């Protein structure tokens with residue numbers, strides 16, 4: 001496939017069932033000059049199933065800058081390079097992003113070859129709203145950053161999608177319920193594999209289920225988005241939000257050099273549950 005201008009192909013591979021690969025992906029894997037794979041052992045299994053003999057090289061999050069530079073040079077020299085991750089779509093909670101950025105900066109053509117992605121497969125069968133969704137990937141492992149991340153997702157009205165390890169699922173379910181409330185959720189497990197299952201329950205019930213079973217396999221977790229409408233009618237929640245807003249206004253660095261009008265605009269984005277008029281009243285009563 002070598003030519004004057006190189007091309008970077010982002011090739012989706014199966015997330016379990018090896019038949020989930022497109023004709024176009026197979027053609028690209030056969031014809032590129034080189035495939036950069038997150039895990040060359042998994043890639044070899046796929047290659048042997050489809051009799052592909054394209055040279056492989058590894059590309060993962062810890063790949064050296066030299067490895068990335070070499071790949072970029074080969075692209076600039078006119079080679080076609082495919083990127084595959086261990087499973088699914090490259091770059092989605094997987095390596096690839098740095099090379100994609102470098103190729104874009106060097107004005108190399110980047111071609112996606114779409115296919116399996118656990119987030120999308122889980123979402124479409126979750127029975128949670130599909131009109132709008134937010135891919136949150138893996139939550140931070142440490143509890144402080146984890147809580148802060150979840151707090152930042154609390155008011156999002158779209159269905160939330162997380163990747164999670166079976167070991168951490170129970171504690172994640174517990175934290176999600178604590179921070180987001182007892183929302184409807186779905187554990188999508190072992191998609192496209194023999195033990196595929198979808199458990200569609202409120203978080204509290206999933207947690208109860210989790211205390212009785214040992215989660216295994218690959219897990220995508222989905223949680224329904226915030227119902228801003230009903231939250232903004234809950235007096236207790238509104239009181240808490242007003243308390244947080246007042247705390248912001250008590251911070252001199254925050255109010256310094258800002259007009260009341262600017263403050264209202266900024267706070268409206270920060271406190272979507274509160275009405276503009278109420279924010280305005282609090283700003284007026286809190287600023288000199």
Ligand code: SAM
Nearest residue numbers: 015088089092117118163164190191218219220
């Ligand atoms: N790039 C992949 C994609 O497009 O979906 C995701 C890679 S990420 C490192 C791996 C995580 O995706 C797993 O820990 C799990 O949360 C989710 N996942 C991957 N395969 C899955 C499957 N067959 N069933 C459910 N979740 C899966």
